[in-house]
Amino acid sequence: MSDRITLATWPTPLEPMPRLAAALGLGEDDLWVKRDDLIGLGGGGNKVRKLEWTLGAALAEGADTLVTTGAAQSNHARLTAAAGARAGLDVVLVLPGTAAEAAQGSGNLVLDSLFGARIHWAGDGDPGTLGQAAEEVCARLRLGGARPYAIPFGGSSPLGARGYVDGGEELLGQLPDVRHVVVALGSGGTMAGLIGALGQERVLGVHCGAVTDPVGTVAALVTELTRRPAAPGSLRIRTDQVGAGYGTLHEPVLEAMRTAATTEGIVLDPVYSGRALAGLIAAVRDGGIRRGERTVLLHTGGLPGLFGHTETVRRTVAALRPHSSG
Structure with a gap:
């Protein structure tokens, strides 16, 4: 529990x-x-109700980094970044697209940055491909000594x-x-x-x-x-x-x-x-x-x-x- x-x-x-x-x-x-x-x-937004449970699980497991996926304008990604900031955790968002495409970013991307999240741009891909990219990000974080907790697509x-x-x-x-x-x-x-x-x-x-x-x-x-x-x-x-x-x-x-x-x-x-x-x-x-x-x-x-x-x-x-x- x-x-x-x-x-x-x-x-x-x-x-x-x-x-x-x-x-x-x-x-x-x-x-x-x-x-x-x-x-x-x-x-x-609605994702906060989900994050009360998933962030609670991350903290209970001793995580120091949250990793999640979503579309470039993901509300879930934005709110994960905010929840991580409040809890004092690092956040990595795995999003489709490239940094060049997002250079003129607006909307949720502005807030992702303000909340201090790091973005891993995964290129073109569906949620399944993004999930694989998130697993690879978690593996690299562990190699670097971090303790990541993966939150699924949309929480x-x-x-x-x-x-x-x-x-x-x-x-x-x-x-x-x-x-x-x-x-x-x-x-x-x-x-x-x-x-x-x-x-x-x-x-x-x-x-x-x-x-x-x-x-x-x-x-x-x-x-x-x-x-x-x-x-x-x-x-x-x-x-x-x-x-x-x-x-x-x-x-x-x-x-x-x-x-x-x-x-x-x-x-x-x-x-x-x-x-x-x-x-x-x-x-x-x-x-x-x-x-x-x-x-x-x-x-x-x-x-x-x-x-x-x-x-x-x-x-x-x-x-x-x-x-x-x-």
């Missing part, structure tokens, strides 16, 4: 979203947003998923009659943890394209986390918001982001939380979520990554509305 450490102040706020609900055709008391973007550490392991068992139980204390919890499905740990607390029937995951087999990934995590077999066919997972791919802006996602921003002043990102809202909107349209059913959108953070997403920045700035006083 690993020791959980505290990295934030709990609970995070649960806020009603009546104007957004009305825009989607729901009742004004139907839609709420769980503000895990407001977790204080490192710019906020998603049965241990990390415990953070969202905690989060789901926290949510139940705030809104006991919640019927649907809609969450971005990236590496799968957040959805798996929520299922551990709320059951499969209440959790709707919106696939973001980060893993090739979202159903199998979540089912395996739930099975190991709960010690009960998870039937893949009973998982509620939408795969209709991936569009052209994980890092590519999908038109319904941009529209969902604009709707949230113009009705409630809530900022979502184009990779995760924006996709989650787009999936929620699609579920309302096809009857999977109905008027009168208490629904929570889990805001997983990701604001720094928005400013590192070139296409979204370009499209949004291009749509600026001029004011004419004439």
